[in-house]
Amino acid sequence: MRKYRPRGRRGIGTVVTSVMLVSAVSLMGAFLVSWSSSSFATKQVGVSEEIDDRVNQISEGFIVEDVWFFTNSTSSYSKVTVRNTGDVAVTISHVYVNNTQAWNAGKVIPRSxxxxxxxxxxxxxxxxxxxWVKTQRGTEAKQLWRS
Structure with missing residues (x-):
């Protein structure tokens, strides 16, 4: 003799399993899209800033017009005159004398x-x-001067 099974309950485990798999894959897909979107946005900002810096470095130009060496009663000094010839403001970051860092306070020289x-x-x-004069963006000018 056969046992009676109601037809409506047949295969419900397959349906529940399918629904669970679809929801799990959907959640993982949503997480992956969210993560990749934020990761790519962060990379895009970094690349954009680097490109802007390189374009500004190309527009940056300066010349060392004069270097004076003088002494007072106690110490010896140097005075470096820099002219900005580029299209953007220049920030002088370092000055080296005889390959020794002599100054690094940072000085902005506006255009022209x-x-x-x-x-x-x-x-x-x-x-x-x-x-040797170096800017914040990496442009350099190195010259010999007689003291």
């Missing part, structure tokens, strides 16, 4: 203007002094 940087440094009279 001249800035002067005075700092204490060691130098010997009558010899060549290697003066």
């Amino acid at each position: 203007e001249v800035g002067t940087i005075t700092f204490e440094t060691l130098w010997s009279a009558g010899s060549a002094q290697d003066v």
Whole structure:
């Protein structure tokens, strides 16, 4: 003899399993889309800032017009005059004399203007002094000057 089974209850486990799998895959897909969207947005901002910096570095230009070496009663000093010849403001970040960092306070020189940087440094009279000026964006000018 056969047992009686109601037809409406047949295969309900398959339906429940399918619904659980579809919802789990949907949740993982939503998480993956959210994560990749935020990750790509962060990368896009970083790349955009780097491109802007490189474009501004191309627009950046300056020349070292003059370097003075002088002493007062106690110390010896250098005075570097920089002219901004580029299309953007220049931020002088470092000045080196004879490959030794002599100044790093940061000075902004607006477009088409001249800035002067005075700092204490060691130098010997009558010899060549290697003066190296570096900007915040990485542009450099290196010249020899007679003290």
